Amino acid sequence: MEHIIETYGEGTKQLIDILKRTVKIAITCFNKYNDYYYYIAEEIENILFTEIKELGLFDPNTDNILLSNALLDSEISMEFLNSIVLHETAHFICINHLDEIGHGPKFRNVATLIGAPQEFTKTKVSLDLGRDTSSQLSKIKKLLALSESSNPNESHSALLKARTLMAEMNIKNIVDKDFIFASTLSETRRMNAKIKIISYLVRDIAGVYLIKEHTDYGTTNLRCYGTKSQVEIAIYIYEYLNYTLEKEYKIFKETSNVAGRTLEGFYYGIYNEMSSKFNSKDANTDSSSTALEIIRNDNEDKALKYYFLDSKITTTSSRMRHTNREAFEKGKEVGKRTSIHGAINKDDSKNKLFIK
Numbered sequence: 001m002e003h004i005i006e007t008y009g010e011g012t013k014q015l016i017d018i019l020k021r022t023v024k025i026a027i028t029c030f031n032k033y034n035d036y037y038y039y040i041a042e043e044i045e046n047i048l049f050t051e052i053k054e055l056g057l058f059d060p061n062t063d064n065i066l067l068s069n070a071l072l073d074s075e076i077s078m079e080f081l082n083s084i085v086l087h088e089t090a091h092f093i094c095i096n097h098l099d100e101i102g103h104g105p106k107f108r109n110v111a112t113l114i115g116a117p118q119e120f121t122k123t124k125v126s127l128d129l130g131r132d133t134s135s136q137l138s139k140i141k142k143l144l145a146l147s148e149s150s151n152p153n154e155s156h157s158a159l160l161k162a163r164t165l166m167a168e169m170n171i172k173n174i175v176d177k178d179f180i181f182a183s184t185l186s187e188t189r190r191m192n193a194k195i196k197i198i199s200y201l202v203r204d205i206a207g208v209y210l211i212k213e214h215t216d217y218g219t220t221n222l223r224c225y226g227t228k229s230q231v232e233i234a235i236y237i238y239e240y241l242n243y244t245l246e247k248e249y250k251i252f253k254e255t256s257n258v259a260g261r262t263l264e265g266f267y268y269g270i271y272n273e274m275s276s277k278f279n280s281k282d283a284n285t286d287s288s289s290t291a292l293e294i295i296r297n298d299n300e301d302k303a304l305k306y307y308f309l310d311s312k313i314t315t316t317s318s319r320m321r322h323t324n325r326e327a328f329e330k331g332k333e334v335g336k337r338t339s340i341h342g343a344i345n346k347d348d349s350k351n352k353l354f355i356k
Contacts, residue, residue: 001187003235005228007049007069008302009179016047018078019085023047023065026089026114033113044092047085055127056084058091065089070127084125086116180302181231184213185238186222194249195222197267198241204275205340206234209299225303226296240340245270248334258326265324269331274338 023044031039045063049072057066065088071081090111094100100107103123111121119125146158185202186195191212199222203210208226215221224234249266256262 001184003183003185004048004050004066005231005235006182007051007072007179008182009072012049012072012179015081016049019047019065019067019081020044022082022085023089023092026086027093029114030093030110040093040097044089055125056088058088058095060095063092063096065092076127083117083120086114087111087120090114090116090121180225180299181228182223182225182303183231183235184221184223185235186242187219188222189219191220191222193264193267194242194245197271198238198245200271201241201274202234202237203296205237206230207296207299208234209296209303211303226299230299237340241338244338245334248338252327252330252334256326256330258324261324262327265327266331266334269328269333270335270338271331272328273332273335 020043027040027043042063044065047065047067049067049069052066052068054066055068055071058064059066065085067081067084070076071084090107093110093114094107098106098110103121108121112118143158143162146154185199188195199210202208202224206224206226208224208230211223211225213221213223224231226234245267249263252266253262
């Protein structure tokens with residue numbers, strides 16, 4: 001599956017809720033005034049801030065609107081953000097209900113109908129158009145820049161003015177960089193032992209915070225939260241282990257006559273062996289494990305603050321006692337010789353998977 005890394009920060013969740021209301025109003029407007037006599041009952045699935053080259057993008061595969069992280073700049077006006085969301089909502093209506101892809105006549109009519117400004121009915125729009133240069137925040141940032149001037153009088157005056165404006169606005173931090181990043185590692189109907197064990201290893205190695213998220217479609221998503229680099233590493237480890245260990249399990253099943261809870265036994269054996277590599281108690285690894293635990297707890301705090309969680313992923317070690325012993329020992333053998341390296345090569349030459 002394609003992994004999108006989402007961004008959450010102070011106020012980002014509230015901002016997404018505001019933009020969702022923009023979508024809801026736009027669809028209500030379309031239903032009331034459109035000339036196509038087609039009532040739209042559903043809404044956009046979600047709005048996500050992520051790293052994309054476009055300012056905005058509607059994904060017809062997920063019914064999500066993706067917004068660039070560049071739009072989280074504090075100088076970007078709310079009007080600009082709303083206009084981009086209206087543009088993508090017009091794509092949602094046209095692609096799903098009017099059979100039009102792109103920026104043709106139907107798209108332009110819908111975009112105008114739901115309130116998108118003329119500039120936002122086109123293919124491209126400049127980010128500079130969205131900068132609110134008259135805002136108090138912008139003035140403060142410019143004054144702080146002036147406070148670095150080599151002219152002592154100018155520097156002192158600029159700093160005093162900046163502090164005055166900051167006091168008026170009660171600003172502690174000019175730009176909030178305290179983001180947490182998130183991504184969905186897997187989507188499944190049922191989280192079996194393989195997914196659980198791989199998630200434990202991802203958590204132990206990368207230090208991410210993991211949750212199970214239950215969707216309206218009856219599926220369960222495995223999601224991870226952490227710094228951007230941690231999430232990128234978690235995606236790599238999950239994809240690598242998912243592919244590598246599945247191959248090992250197939251070989252075991254083909255060459256063994258063992259039956260009864262082999263999946264659980266095999267993967268718990270892998271976890272028993274591989275987890276010991278990352279949790280050994282020598283002087284070096286003990287200090288790094290403590291640091292990783294602190295980072296993981298910080299990720300948990302931010303995830304709880306910025307996102308509504310369903311349930312935490314926890315290790316159920318008691319189940320190991322009820323699994324197939326031969327499969328468990330084979331899993332330990334596989335776990336002992338499994339290492340994570342730089343690339344994944346699938347046997348199918350048309351579907352080679354490389355993760356950097």
